[in-house]
Amino acid sequence: AQSVSQHNHHVILSEAASLELGCNYSYGGTVNLFWYVQYPGQHLQLLLKYFSGDPLVKGIKGFEAEFIKSKFSFNLRKPSVQWSDTAEYFCAVNAEGNNRLAFGKGNQVVVIP
Amino acid sequence: GAGVSQSPSNKVTEKGKDVELRCDPISGHTALYWYRQSLGQGLEFLIYFQGNSAPDKSGLPSDRFSAERTGGSVSTLTIQRTQQEDSAVYLCASSSRTSHTGELFFGEGSRLTVL
Numbered sequence: 001a002q003s004v005s006q007h008n009h010h011v012i013l014s015e016a017a018s019l020e021l022g023c024n025y026s027y028g029g030t031v032n033l034f035w036y037v038q039y040p041g042q043h044l045q046l047l048l049k050y051f052s053g054d055p056l057v058k059g060i061k062g063f064e065a066e067f068i069k070s071k072f073s074f075n076l077r078k079p080s081v082q083w084s085d086t087a088e089y090f091c092a093v094n095a096e097g098n099n100r101l102a103f104g105k106g107n108q109v110v111v112i113p
Numbered sequence: 114g115a116g117v118s119q120s121p122s123n124k125v126t127e128k129g130k131d132v133e134l135r136c137d138p139i140s141g142h143t144a145l146y147w148y149r150q151s152l153g154q155g156l157e158f159l160i161y162f163q164g165n166s167a168p169d170k171s172g173l174p175s176d177r178f179s180a181e182r183t184g185g186s187v188s189t190l191t192i193q194r195t196q197q198e199d200s201a202v203y204l205c206a207s208s209s210r211t212s213h214t215g216e217l218f219f220g221e222g223s224r225l226t227v228l
Contacts, residue, residue, distance in 0.1 A: 009153070034216070043116075044204070044219040090155065100169065101217060103148075105155035 002027035002093050006104035013081055014112050021076040021107045023065075023091030030096035033074040035065055036103075039087045047089070050074065061085070083113045115139070117220035119205050125226045126195055134190045134223045136205030143209070145188050146217060147180055150202040159203075162188065195227045 005024045013019060025031065035047040048059025055067040065076045074091060091104040118137040126132050138145050147159040158172035162182045173179070177195075182188040192199055202224045206217035 006155075036219075043221045044206075044217075046216055049216060092156075100146075100158065100161055102158070103156035105153065 002102045004104035011109045019078045023074045025093040034092040036090045119220035123224045131193045136188045138207030142207035146206045148204040200227045
C-alpha cells in the first residue's frame with residue numbers, strides 16, 4: 001500500500017515569503033498525485049493534481065508542484081504567499097487505476113500579515 | 114445540493130453510546146469514501162464504496178465501526194459503544210467512477226466528541 005510523508009508540520013511565514021512543502025511517497029508503480037487544501041472553517045478542496053505529462057503542475061492561487069519520479073517527491077511551492085494562504089495542506093497519492101487516496105499528515109501553514 | 118452533504122455537523126455523545134453519521138454524496142458519483150481526521154494525524158482512510166462492488170473495509174479501526182450505503186447513494190457510518198479515542202472529524206467524500214483521477218469531493222465533516 002502506498003504511504004505519504006509530509007515534513008515540517010507547522011510552518012509560519014510572513015507575507016511575500018516563498019513557501020515550499022515537501023511530499024514524499026512510497027509506491028513503486030505509476031501514481032497520481034494531489035495536493036488538497038483546507039482553509040479555516042472550510043472543507044477540503046483540490047489545489048492541484050498530476051497524472052502524466054509535464055512534471056511541473058500549476059494549480060489555483062499561484063501554487064505549483066513538481067513531480068520528481070526519481071525522488072518519489074511531489075513538492076508544493078508558491079513564490080510569494082498571502083495571508084489568505086493560511087490553511088492546512090495535504091499531499092495525497094493513489095496508484096494508477098485505484099481510486100483510494102492515501103493522505104499525508106498535513107502541513108499547517110500560517111501566514112503573518 | 115451540488116456538494117457532498119454530511120450530518121450532523123457536530124455530535125457530542127457519552128462514552129459507550131452508539132452514533133450514526135450520514136453522508137449524501139454528489140448526485141451521480143458512484144464512489145464514496147469515509148475518512149477520519151484527528152488532530153495532527155492527517156486523514157485516515159476508513160472505508161470505500163464503489164457502485165455495487167463489495168466495499169473496501171480495510172481501514173475500519175475495530176469491529177465497533179461499520180458503514181453501509183443504501184441504493185448506491187446515501188451512506189451511514191455507525192460507531193457502536195463509542196470511546197474517547199473515537200473523537201475526531203469524520204469526513205465523507207465522493208468521486209465519479211468514470212474518473213481514474215482519484216479526485217475526491219469532500220463534505221464539511223461531522224465532528225464527533227465522546228465525553
